[in-house]
Amino acid sequence: MLGRHRRTALSRNGAKPKPEPLDGLTRSFLSSVRAIHSSVETAVRNSEQHTSALRRMPRDPLIALVGKPSSGKSTTLNRFTTIDPQRAIGYLQISCACARYDLSDRCKPNYGSCIDGRRSVPIELLDVAGLVPGAHEGKGLGNKFLDDLRHADALVHVVDVSGTTDAEGKATRGYDPSQDIIWLRSEITRWIEGNLVEKWGSIKRRHIANKANPVETLQNQFSGYGSTPQIVARTLAHLGIKESLEHWSPETITAVVNAFVDEKFPTVFALNKIDHADADKNISKIAKMQDPQSIVLCSAISEVFLRKLAKQGFVRYTEGSEFVDTREDLIEQGEADGGGLKELDEKLKTRIENLKDMVLYRFGSTGVVQVLTRAADVLGLVPVFPVRNIHSFGSGAAGNNAVFRDCVLVKKDATVKECARKVMGDAPLAYVEGAGGVRVSEDEVVAVGKHDILSFKVGR
Numbered sequence: 001m002l003g004r005h006r007r008t009a010l011s012r013n014g015a016k017p018k019p020e021p022l023d024g025l026t027r028s029f030l031s032s033v034r035a036i037h038s039s040v041e042t043a044v045r046n047s048e049q050h051t052s053a054l055r056r057m058p059r060d061p062l063i064a065l066v067g068k069p070s071s072g073k074s075t076t077l078n079r080f081t082t083i084d085p086q087r088a089i090g091y092l093q094i095s096c097a098c099a100r101y102d103l104s105d106r107c108k109p110n111y112g113s114c115i116d117g118r119r120s121v122p123i124e125l126l127d128v129a130g131l132v133p134g135a136h137e138g139k140g141l142g143n144k145f146l147d148d149l150r151h152a153d154a155l156v157h158v159v160d161v162s163g164t165t166d167a168e169g170k171a172t173r174g175y176d177p178s179q180d181i182i183w184l185r186s187e188i189t190r191w192i193e194g195n196l197v198e199k200w201g202s203i204k205r206r207h208i209a210n211k212a213n214p215v216e217t218l219q220n221q222f223s224g225y226g227s228t229p230q231i232v233a234r235t236l237a238h239l240g241i242k243e244s245l246e247h248w249s250p251e252t253i254t255a256v257v258n259a260f261v262d263e264k265f266p267t268v269f270a271l272n273k274i275d276h277a278d279a280d281k282n283i284s285k286i287a288k289m290q291d292p293q294s295i296v297l298c299s300a301i302s303e304v305f306l307r308k309l310a311k312q313g314f315v316r317y318t319e320g321s322e323f324v325d326t327r328e329d330l331i332e333q334g335e336a337d338g339g340g341l342k343e344l345d346e347k348l349k350t351r352i353e354n355l356k357d358m359v360l361y362r363f364g365s366t367g368v369v370q371v372l373t374r375a376a377d378v379l380g381l382v383p384v385f386p387v388r389n390i391h392s393f394g395s396g397a398a399g400n401n402a403v404f405r406d407c408v409l410v411k412k413d414a415t416v417k418e419c420a421r422k423v424m425g426d427a428p429l430a431y432v433e434g435a436g437g438v439r440v441s442e443d444e445v446v447a448v449g450k451h452d453i454l455s456f457k458v459g460r
């Protein structure tokens, strides 16, 4: 994968690439993103006016981008539809239920899109800036950072693998980015462990007095981090601890916190700036330390650049792929008008060639689209399709034969009851029907292909 190719880094000698040439493009890019977002909002409002009792859950799954300053979080976020500087809506690609029933031509999502059974479902992304070593003691944006983190269901740790920024994001050369993975993780565990150990004496006393079980006691402590009893139960099951809680050693507490962080904050490592000449050796080192499933190689700046050029009619770019065609390429391929694309000047031409050499041909894509897919994988999200009519899969609107209009993402191990709450809010539930019109118990756990098409019947 890390084949030897001509090396022409986008930014020479690792300094931050000059922003000037991109400024005009950036402005128009941002304004078009805002335009997209406002049309998304209008579409959302319109659909809300005439469709089912669907409501937004108190909390939908949230993926947080974390990483030291200048690692590329904002650049990555800008690839998605930004709501404000910290938040964006990304679209997750999933297999839609319409494909199972050969109904793809009638599948019309309220949110996102569905093409031939590949559905894009919106998911919220949060840019959590301000993390530096020592954050758990309040350094940098310390506590603010850690507070924001509570809401996250999965983390994307954006790691600068160019080695051109130190642990605090300052320009340097030859920095070892595998260190960032170690200290960032340790900031999170030390924050949680510090809070736990501080109160351990009284936690133990209450545990004994209440004759509580360890899940109850720990969930009381961890609920502030957005934990659930299921997460705590999985944490403890994973460790298989024999001693009762009041006899736990400091080592056991450390192990519990570590296992809890694994469960609560599943993490994807987005190894960013792969366009840089020094990236290879750093990637190899990190690849040896981490589960390969948790790693995605990416170049956020290349993705942003290609999307801008495509928007402005300079290239044809299939997002998430390695395919970039210029006017010349298309003419060569037999499209006489060059696909209606504009001519490129020499500077842009060279830059695109470099980008193909350094990123697309070597790694197969800019990797940014894959970051989200991988995050959803580690989070184990299950798409659930609520329908009004379990036989037609329709939304119940007269004269409308569209199917599977709604899709919600729920976390692994979610029950039918939790899905109902997510979709219907507090409306009283009479019963639930699953595919084939059969009754489904509220305690059933949903999974892909199992109880994932549901019709909620309201009433007492």
Ligand SMILES: Nc1nc2c(ncn2[C@@H]2O[C@H](COP(=O)(O)OP(=O)(O)OP(=O)(O)O)[C@@H](O)[C@H]2O)c(=O)[nH]1
Pocket (backbone or CB within 6 Å): 010, 011, 016, 017, 067, 068, 069, 070, 071, 072, 073, 074, 075, 076, 129, 130, 169, 272, 273, 274, 275, 276, 298, 299, 300, 301, 302
């Ligand atoms: N070479 C290269 N540079 C990149 C890439 N992604 C981002 N950068 C540059 O890295 C610098 C920092 O990027 P940002 O996206 O602002 O970083 P950040 O993580 O949001 O930083 P803070 O907001 O300070 O926490 C900018 O100059 C980007 O242009 C990339 O894929 N390759």
Ligand SMILES: [Mg+2]
Pocket (backbone or CB within 6 Å): 073, 074, 075, 127, 129
């Ligand atoms: Mg930023």
